[in-house]
Amino acid sequence: MVEKLEQNKVEKLEQNKKVIFSGIQPSGELTLGNYLGALKNWVKLQHEYDCYFCVVDLHAITVKQEPKDLRRRTLEVMAIYIAAGIDPEKSTIFIQSHVAEHTELAWLLNCYSYVGELNRMTQFKDKSSKYGSSVSAGLLNYPVLMAADILLYQTDLVPVGIDQKQHLELTRDLAERFNNAYSPTFKIPEPYIPEKGAKIMSLQEPEKKMSKSSDNPNSFILIMDPPEVIRKKISRAVTDSLGIVKYSDNQPGVKNLMIILNTLTGESIEAIEKKYEGQGYAKFKEDVAEAIVNELKPIQDKVKNLTTDKAYLESIYKEGAKRASYIANKTLRKVQKKIGFIPVSK
Numbered sequence: 001m002v003e004k005l006e007q008n009k010v011e012k013l014e015q016n017k018k019v020i021f022s023g024i025q026p027s028g029e030l031t032l033g034n035y036l037g038a039l040k041n042w043v044k045l046q047h048e049y050d051c052y053f054c055v056v057d058l059h060a061i062t063v064k065q066e067p068k069d070l071r072r073r074t075l076e077v078m079a080i081y082i083a084a085g086i087d088p089e090k091s092t093i094f095i096q097s098h099v100a101e102h103t104e105l106a107w108l109l110n111c112y113s114y115v116g117e118l119n120r121m122t123q124f125k126d127k128s129s130k131y132g133s134s135v136s137a138g139l140l141n142y143p144v145l146m147a148a149d150i151l152l153y154q155t156d157l158v159p160v161g162i163d164q165k166q167h168l169e170l171t172r173d174l175a176e177r178f179n180n181a182y183s184p185t186f187k188i189p190e191p192y193i194p195e196k197g198a199k200i201m202s203l204q205e206p207e208k209k210m211s212k213s214s215d216n217p218n219s220f221i222l223i224m225d226p227p228e229v230i231r232k233k234i235s236r237a238v239t240d241s242l243g244i245v246k247y248s249d250n251q252p253g254v255k256n257l258m259i260i261l262n263t264l265t266g267e268s269i270e271a272i273e274k275k276y277e278g279q280g281y282a283k284f285k286e287d288v289a290e291a292i293v294n295e296l297k298p299i300q301d302k303v304k305n306l307t308t309d310k311a312y313l314e315s316i317y318k319e320g321a322k323r324a325s326y327i328a329n330k331t332l333r334k335v336q337k338k339i340g341f342i343p344v345s346k
């Protein structure tokens, strides 16, 4: 194993590839937002970069999870990564809780984070208003764990939807704060926000982002939604009474559907406007639904096969955790030493 890891390391160094880290929480069934804002881009990036793609189960427990659902979803998310086109030979796919360095670095970074800056995070404000007085300290500390995830791998780029940009800025602040307090330790990562699909909005309240933890199933398309459900949800998507397919902030529902169509088919916004001129919304919505079905159906079929092959999934996450631990441990030991901890004797 060590030989294989060394070999891998040498290959990566020889290729001098930049490092990418990203992850998705198994906090619900994955949505079209996760797919277009994150996954679809990861697939493209894996050829050029040394990629770490993690199923961030530690993040998922910042809100209550049913243990059996969490177990099922964690494997399903992994299967979706692979089915969407992430090649486990090329990229490191692993489960966050299998690499203990994530929790340990998160604790250390917590001691360099300010409560005030965590309180200002939009996601914390949004989610804590939903959970009221039972909001967990984990939800407040979520961005610190995210910083640990990223910094452990000396990450260059983090491909995320625009909703995660603020957390990435905090990661950069924490890395700079630590580097300035001691000496250069962490690489300062850059966000990689896709041109297309950076923020897919709710189908029912298009001023809010599409989110897997929404209480209204009509607000999102799930990656695993059957074709007839996708068609129904798109036909029910909120539009307006203007009846014109136009890319405008005054028509947020229509604009969102246009972005989905454009991201999936590559048809330009202008071409879409022209194509549906004078036709109302019915045909437009039908085509949006078909584009989604065409994209997701092959992925769904592969996911169904993969989730029945637990031994294969286990082989991927075991190998992934070994590869990830090797790098993560090196960074963590550097951090411990700088802080002044006595190294563990072997």
Ligand code: AQP
Pocket (backbone or CB within 6 Å): 023, 024, 025, 027, 028, 031, 033, 034, 035, 036, 037, 038, 056, 159, 160, 161, 162, 163, 164, 197, 198, 199, 200, 201, 209, 210, 211, 212, 213, 214
């Ligand atoms: N609507 C979206 N549009 C574009 N990108 C999105 N992402 C999520 N929703 C959209 C991107 O997916 C990646 C993983 O996100 P996550 O599941 O770890 O956390 P999240 O951003 O909090 O996603 P959700 O669906 O809103 O989850 P819940 O409801 O559990 O909080 C990120 O790159 C994110 O940008």
